[in-house]
Amino acid sequence: MNENDGTVYLVGSGPGDPELLTVRARELLEDADVVLHDKLPGPEIIGAIPPEKREDVGKRAGGERTDQEYTNDRLVELAREGNRVVRLKGGDPFVFGRGGEEMEHLAAHGIEFEVVPGLPSPVAGPGVAGIPLTHREWVSSVSFVTGHEDPDKPESTVDWAALAATGGTIVVLMGVGKLPEYTAALREAGMAPDTPVALIERATWPDQRVAVGTLADIVSVRDEAEIEPPAVTVIGEVVATRERVLEQLAGGEP
Amino acid sequence: MNENDGTVYLVGSGPGDPELLTVRARELLEDADVVLHDKLPGPEIIGAIPPEKREDVGKRAGGERTDQEYTNDRLVELAREGNRVVRLKGGDPFVFGRGGEEMEHLAAHGIEFEVVPGLPSPVAGPGVAGIPLTHREWVSSVSFVTGHEDPDKPESTVDWAALAATGGTIVVLMGVGKLPEYTAALREAGMAPDTPVALIERATWPDQRVAVGTLADIVSVRDEAEIEPPAVTVIGEVVATRERVLEQLAGGEP
16 A cells, blocks of 8 residues: 555445435545545435536446446546546445455555445335334344346346245335336245335435335336336335324324 | 324344444434434444433343333334434344334334335455355355244244355345354255355444355354354355465465
8 A cells, every 4th residue: 555545445435315424424524635535325425525626437428328337437536636536326335236346456456545434225214114024023134135237237136035034024226117026026936915015216215116016917007106216115014114104193092 | 193203224234244234224313412322333333322312222220131012112212302303223223123014013003204214234244254155157045044033933934945046146134143054054955065255344344354164164163263153155166266366466466
């Protein structure tokens, strides 16, 4: 490491509500010389960063996505110039965030870095929607899975039958487009068609929306509600908690 | 709801580092009339709450654990007295935190509440230890599972064979004591004995420790390192990232 080099902070932004940033993330955003980000941290968090400090690596000028190699190299370049660099990722950098790849690139180039975890949307979304992910008596595990795998992979590595067999709650990230495919796969694997399912669009953003159905009808629920990405899908008996609580609140005191 | 009633905030503390509290959690702790907590938020976060505002519901006077029913009733009672009540949970209230049960109890009694998600230790621990939970090319899911189920349950509902079959990363919470049992179950399910495993004790606390081994030898690694609860266990190829990065950092620039 060169002592004139700056440091790169791989920072999770959480789900989008600025109040759900960690104290550490907020401090680092205030002190950063430059912040590399994409669209996932959401408009409120990105909007609070002075424009002259921001670099959007989610899209390039021509509308194409910036490739990971460019981002990796840019992080090294900015650090070598002595900057205090924040690489801001939606949710947590290590939960479907490609933060691991960036960390390895920095380490390989001798750049000092720190990982600052953030609240993943599959935790925060169900949280604010009133859906506990586990239950002491009847749900002992929760799995997070991506609905949108690397399109260059020769075949899917997601084993939906195994996920169904865990008996735990399943939360699918980036799972709006492939909803018909994986709900069908889960039904084929023996999951009950009346298993409750929730779609949480833009979790914790001011325009958050929640739509609830079952494994059998959630695709038409999605279409009628016009749910669009980004959203998380929650699958399991725990989803029914939300409706129970809403009914109780509507009914007043017992 | 009675308009003189207070509000209960079910707040996740995150893993224990006060800097990893959310901005919202820190504000609520500052403004609370009373904070009900157990030991899991850790000494630094609990120590920063004025003693006269704290109620420890983790242990009762006699050393026994407070039962959930007592906590539920106490939340209602404090709210009815008009208090601004924070129920502070280690990690996230809805990830093995029994927050769902407390929310349902509050709703059934017509008490206003808000859920404030927090960083779960199975996310933050691997994060600060340099272990990404997923990898775009070779890990498309991550499962969180409890190693310590409700002892009153007639039989375990954790299907270790199904978890192994997902091919994803597995993170076990409260899994120090039962490590021999579930590592054996995963091996019996066909998981390779050389699968890397990390134990992260007191993740993000000042005295955090990490011990690394394989599915075959992690029990003796635990014993030699004297790893004690609270700790999370991370099982999967992603664990090898940590060693690679540490070697690269030790080796200097390429």
